[in-house]
Amino acid sequence: QSALTQPASVSGSPGQSITISCTGTSSDVGSYNLVSWYQQHPGKAPKLMIYEGSKRPSGVSNRFSGSKSGNTASLTISGLQAEDEADYYCCSYAGSSTFKVVFGGGTKLTVL
Amino acid sequence: QVQLVQSGAEVKKPGASVKVSCKASGYTFTSYDINWVRQATGQGLEWMGWMNPNSGNTGYAQKFQGRVTMTRNTSISTAYMELSSLRSEDTAVYYCARGIVGAPNWFDPWGQGTLVTVSS
Numbered sequence: 001q002s003a004l005t006q007p008a009s010v011s012g013s014p015g016q017s018i019t020i021s022c023t024g025t026s027s028d029v030g031s032y033n034l035v036s037w038y039q040q041h042p043g044k045a046p047k048l049m050i051y052e053g054s055k056r057p058s059g060v061s062n063r064f065s066g067s068k069s070g071n072t073a074s075l076t077i078s079g080l081q082a083e084d085e086a087d088y089y090c091c092s093y094a095g096s097s098t099f100k101v102v103f104g105g106g107t108k109l110t111v112l
Numbered sequence: 113q114v115q116l117v118q119s120g121a122e123v124k125k126p127g128a129s130v131k132v133s134c135k136a137s138g139y140t141f142t143s144y145d146i147n148w149v150r151q152a153t154g155q156g157l158e159w160m161g162w163m164n165p166n167s168g169n170t171g172y173a174q175k176f177q178g179r180v181t182m183t184r185n186t187s188i189s190t191a192y193m194e195l196s197s198l199r200s201e202d203t204a205v206y207y208c209a210r211g212i213v214g215a216p217n218w219f220d221p222w223g224q225g226t227l228v229t230v231s232s
Contacts, residue, residue, distance in 0.1 A: 032215075032217070034215060034217035035217075036217055036218040038157070038219075045207055045222040045223065045225055046149075046157065046207070046209075046219075046222055047221075048220035048221075051218035089157050091218075091219075092217070093215050093217035096215065100173065100174075101147075101173075102159070103149075103157040103159060104156070105156045106157070
């Protein structure tokens with residue numbers, strides 16, 4: 001069981017928007033604006049898509065956006081494209097006692 | 113470009129140890145932490161810990177404390193992760209990833225991954 005809860009799967013048609021939720025607790029997502037999101041295609045290493053809740057690294061499409069409300073972070077992908085089909089993982093800093101980091105269980109995005 | 117290149121696949125017997133390397137290029141090795149994350153086949157990502165190449169300081173996830181050791185050789189910009197007392201449940205792809213110093217919360221880029229298979 002993962003520390004952060006994500007839906008197992010979401011789907012959408014090309015051009016549509018989808019949102020993936022990531023629910024944690026007041027000890028992780030709720031306490032820090034330090035949520036990141038990763039895209040992973042089969043057989044590949046994860047790729048950073050969003051960091052510090054809503055910031056996009058250079059080179060990441062502005063179709064990807066992040067937000068947070070309380071203990072839940074969200075990743076929204078607008079204008080869905082076929083190449084967006086992948087697994088998506090959220091991640092949160094969870095305190096300095098052991099510099100703890102927690103991941104979500106991952107969400108499989110299917111572009112119909 | 114910033115790149116992390118990991119060592120090749122390993123097959124180990126239960127009870128043995130494995131040491132995976134991660135060579136950094138394209139940036140100042142000592143300016144960022146190196147984190148290690150593993151992924152069992154078909155499963156999610158699991159953070160193992162961090163290592164600061166400048167100081168050598170480390171922080172390990174509670175689950176791995178006592179079994180994992182993260183080190184570095186700054187002269188060749190390479191980080192290492194050694195996991196001991198291997199069991200079948202440790203079979204996974206192990207990734208190194210660059211992170212900021214201090215509060216680890218984002219990882220970029222990631223190495224290509226190293227498959228470690230534990231089997232008798």
